[in-house]
Amino acid sequence: ETGVTQSPTHLIKTRGQQVTLRCSSQSGHNTVSWYQQALGQGPQFIFQYYREEENGRGNFPPRFSGLQFPNYSSELNVNALELDDSALYLCASSSGAQAFFGQGTRLTVV
Amino acid sequence: QKEVEQDPGPLSVPEGAIVSLNCTYSNSAFQYFMWYRQYSRKGPELLMYTYSSGNKEDGRFTAQVDKSSKYISLFIRDSQPSDSATYLCAMRPTQGGSEKLVFGKGTKLTVNP
Numbered sequence: 001e002t003g004v005t006q007s008p009t010h011l012i013k014t015r016g017q018q019v020t021l022r023c024s025s026q027s028g029h030n031t032v033s034w035y036q037q038a039l040g041q042g043p044q045f046i047f048q049y050y051r052e053e054e055n056g057r058g059n060f061p062p063r064f065s066g067l068q069f070p071n072y073s074s075e076l077n078v079n080a081l082e083l084d085d086s087a088l089y090l091c092a093s094s095s096g097a098q099a100f101f102g103q104g105t106r107l108t109v110v
Numbered sequence: 111q112k113e114v115e116q117d118p119g120p121l122s123v124p125e126g127a128i129v130s131l132n133c134t135y136s137n138s139a140f141q142y143f144m145w146y147r148q149y150s151r152k153g154p155e156l157l158m159y160t161y162s163s164g165n166k167e168d169g170r171f172t173a174q175v176d177k178s179s180k181y182i183s184l185f186i187r188d189s190q191p192s193d194s195a196t197y198l199c200a201m202r203p204t205q206g207g208s209e210k211l212v213f214g215k216g217t218k219l220t221v222n223p
Contacts, residue, residue, distance in 0.1 A: 004153075033210070040118070042198055042213030043154070056210060090153055092211075097142040097161070097202060099211055101153040 003027060004093050004102035012108045013081050021076040021105045023091030031094040032074040034066060037104070038087045049074055081109045113137050116199055116214025125223050129186040133199035133214045136180065140201040140212075143175050145184045148196045148216065157197075158184065189221045 003026035013019050025032045031050045035043035045058035049068035063079040072093070078085060086109045092099040116133045123129055131145075142161055146154035158173040160166045166173045172185040182201075186193055196216040 006153075035211075040215070042114075042116070042200075042215045043211075045210035045212075048210065058210060088151075097204075098144070098156060098159050099200075100156060101146075103153040104151075106151065 004091060004100055006089075006091050006102035006105050008105060009103065010106050010108075012110060015081055015083060015109055017081050018077065018079045019081060019107060021078075021089050021091075021107070023074045023076070023093075023102060025072045025074065025091070025093030026095075026100055029093035029095050029100075030072050032068055032072060033092045033094065033099065034074070034076045035090040035092065035101075036060075036087045037090055043090055046076070078107075083109050085109050111136055113212050114199065114201065114214045117217055118215050120218040120220060122220045122222060123189055125189060125191060125221055127189050127221070129189050129193070129219060129221075131184040131186075131197050131199075131217050131219070133182050134180055135182075135201060135212075137201075137203070137212075138177075138180065139203040141204065142202050143173070143182050144200045144211070145171075145173055146198040146200060147193075148198060150195075154198055191221050191223050194220045 005024045033048040034046040037043040048056040052068045065077045068074045088104040090104045092101045145158040148154045163177045170187045174183040196218045198216045199214040200211045
């Protein structure tokens with residue numbers, strides 16, 4: 001158990017809809033990152049939040065956005081969903097260089 | 111050229127075998143190296159974490175980093191069917207800050223009883 005929890009575990013959305021995924025980070029970790037993992041691929045970095053500010057972003061369009069709250073929990077929002085957004089979305093909280101992942105949210109866009 | 115290359119396998123071995131998993135990388139700035147184990151439809155679980163070059167051992171697992179060759183390895187001794195999973199290597203240049211973790215594609219391992 002990493003102490004990182006994500007909700008929901010599974011989600012099915014229609015193309016064009018919007019989705020919000022949630023993450024509670026491990027106690028004491030003030031950095032949270034989001035990754036997208038397509039089937040058969042390694043996780044790809046979406047963005048990172050440190051003390052409620054975005055401080056790093058990968059090669060994802062602006063329709064991927066996020067928030068971090070004072071208790072260090074976080075949300076990932078995706079607007080105008082596309083079929084290619086179907087993937088496992090992973091949240092990780094960090095202590096130094098080590099990152100601990102939640103179980104992920106599997107998003108299917110139909 | 112991708113920053114991190116990892117043979118996706120699949121790799122199938124008999125129970126008790128020694129397993130060798132490897133990654134190569136191109137970014138000489140990488141300093142922190144991790145191995146994650148991921149069971150099907152689950153999140154990655156941190157197995158090993160090393161800084162710079164050298165070896166690190168934890169039970170049946172040994173991680174090796176050769177920065178001169180830009181090559182990292184994970185060895186699993188006395189492999190068990192419960193080791194069947196996808197193994198992901200990951201690395202980053204700094205301890206924290208805004209630097210992301212860069213992952214390989216993962217190697218799918220099956221240990222047969």
